[in-house]
Amino acid sequence: MSVGKQIKCAYCDKDKLTKNDIGLNKKLIHQQVERMMCLTCLAAYFETTEEELNEMIERFKQQGCSMF
Amino acid sequence: MIYADNAATTKISDSVLKKMLPFLQEQYGNASSHYSLGIKAKRTVEEARQKVAVAIGAAPSEILFTSGGSEGNSWVLSSVTSGHVITSSIEHHSVLNSCRSLASKGIDVTYLPVDSKGRVSLDSLKEAIRSDTQLVSIMLANNEIGTIQPIAEIGEYLRDRRILFHTDAVQAVGHIPVNVKELGVDFLTASSHKFNGAKGTGILYKRNGILLPPLIFGGTQECGVRAGTENIAGIVATGAALSESINDMAAMVEKQSALVQTTISGIRDKIPSIIVNGDENNRLPGIINIAFDGVKGESLMHLLDLKGICVSTSSACTSGKDEPSHVLLALGLNAEQAKSAIRISYGRYNTKREVETIVVNICDAYDKILAAKL
Numbered sequence: 001m002s003v004g005k006q007i008k009c010a011y012c013d014k015d016k017l018t019k020n021d022i023g024l025n026k027k028l029i030h031q032q033v034e035r036m037m038c039l040t041c042l043a044a045y046f047e048t049t050e051e052e053l054n055e056m057i058e059r060f061k062q063q064g065c066s067m068f
Numbered sequence: 069m070i071y072a073d074n075a076a077t078t079k080i081s082d083s084v085l086k087k088m089l090p091f092l093q094e095q096y097g098n099a100s101s102h103y104s105l106g107i108k109a110k111r112t113v114e115e116a117r118q119k120v121a122v123a124i125g126a127a128p129s130e131i132l133f134t135s136g137g138s139e140g141n142s143w144v145l146s147s148v149t150s151g152h153v154i155t156s157s158i159e160h161h162s163v164l165n166s167c168r169s170l171a172s173k174g175i176d177v178t179y180l181p182v183d184s185k186g187r188v189s190l191d192s193l194k195e196a197i198r199s200d201t202q203l204v205s206i207m208l209a210n211n212e213i214g215t216i217q218p219i220a221e222i223g224e225y226l227r228d229r230r231i232l233f234h235t236d237a238v239q240a241v242g243h244i245p246v247n248v249k250e251l252g253v254d255f256l257t258a259s260s261h262k263f264n265g266a267k268g269t270g271i272l273y274k275r276n277g278i279l280l281p282p283l284i285f286g287g288t289q290e291c292g293v294r295a296g297t298e299n300i301a302g303i304v305a306t307g308a309a310l311s312e313s314i315n316d317m318a319a320m321v322e323k324q325s326a327l328v329q330t331t332i333s334g335i336r337d338k339i340p341s342i343i344v345n346g347d348e349n350n351r352l353p354g355i356i357n358i359a360f361d362g363v364k365g366e367s368l369m370h371l372l373d374l375k376g377i378c379v380s381t382s383s384a385c386t387s388g389k390d391e392p393s394h395v396l397l398a399l400g401l402n403a404e405q406a407k408s409a410i411r412i413s414y415g416r417y418n419t420k421r422e423v424e425t426i427v428v429n430i431c432d433a434y435d436k437i438l439a440a441k442l
Contacts, residue, residue, distance in 0.1 A: 030437070
């Protein structure tokens with residue numbers, strides 16, 4: 001994955017995954033994950049809600065994680 | 069919520085909470101005061117000291133109350149002013165960082181290796197001892213993998229060699245039988261919140277006749293070596309929780325061992341490639357550390373968190389860089405294997421039904437991560 005390249009959701013084709021989306025894919029799946037999901041698809045895949053994932057992202061930010 | 073991280077901390081037991089609460093309001097006297105409210109507080113501290121002493125086979129005069137395990141460990145290690153110290157490579161950071169501090173002051177430190185199960189060998193200790201060795205500090209049981217060290221064997225060897233012996237027993241006290249005389253230690257540290265007591269209170273056993281420089285100067289509390297108004301409620305909780313743990317120990321060991329076996333067999337049925345780290349035959353009853361092929365422990369931990377299940381990983385990253393556990397690396401795991409591990413630690417309140425839920429959710433999360441990676 002090159003810097004500046006726009007990444008699409010591999011499941012719903014949504015354009016331009018955000019830094020947070022990408023960070024969460026790396027956190028919940030793997031650092032080297034190739035096929036990334038948008039937040040909506042991630043929530044559906046892991047049977048949770050987008051709200052919970054957003055809360056998780058905020059916690060990572062508060063911890064100083066540079067992936068978010 | 070299912071709490072399966074009892075090696076990190078535990079919930080205060082109901083009966084312990086009931087015993088400590090009066091000392092936060094009605095009986096808030098200072099144990100140094102000479103009127104009845106203070107005298108009663110002082111008596112309460114001494115009763116707790118007696119309970120702790122009985123629980124670990126010590127005399128009450130050998131028990132000092134501290135703020136926790138890290139304080140006790142730092143206190144003992146920092147008392148070394150010259151020569152050589154021996155510890156192991158899998159100690160808690162409160163010991164390892166104390167050793168680094170000693171090294172910065174010119175004191176030599178030897179870090180003993182461990183075998184693939186996390187055991188220190190007496191032979192490697194014998195080889196490391198020098199004529200100027202002042203202190204040996206080896207933990208009784210490891211906090212990440214639960215492996216129990218041969219402390220009594222080491223204590224017996226050191227007994228006539230004029231080398232002080234300290235054991236960090238934070239993870240063991242209240243969970244397995246601990247007797248300072250049988251272990252042959254000069255110092256032992258423990259922490260109340262690891263056995264359903266209160267956070268902010270710890271125990272330091274110091275064998276009578278051994279000198280330890282004061283940690284805090286001031287009044288005469290704790291034999292004048294740790295001044296400051298006592299944390300009466302925490303101390304009450306410590307005595308009560310330790311007595312309760314000792315009374316229930318046999319039943320708890322049996323229950324937690326069964327929960328651990330259910331967990332391992334349940335996960336292994338679905339994921340045969342798991343590796344159980346540590347010594348399966350000689351570890352704390354409630355702790356298991358499992359490595360998963362091809363999946364990060366941190367990912368599993370976060371996905372379980374989304375399901376309301378608390379387990380831990382020692383490789384969690386907070387800065388974008390995840391460092392593997394020093395304990396797992398010392399066992400011989402490579403960085404990827406070490407990062408794939410989670411620790412599940414059961415305690416007084418876990419049930420078989422909770423364990424079944426944990427197993428289902430771990431297997432589900434593992435499958436989902438692998439499928440998403442493809």
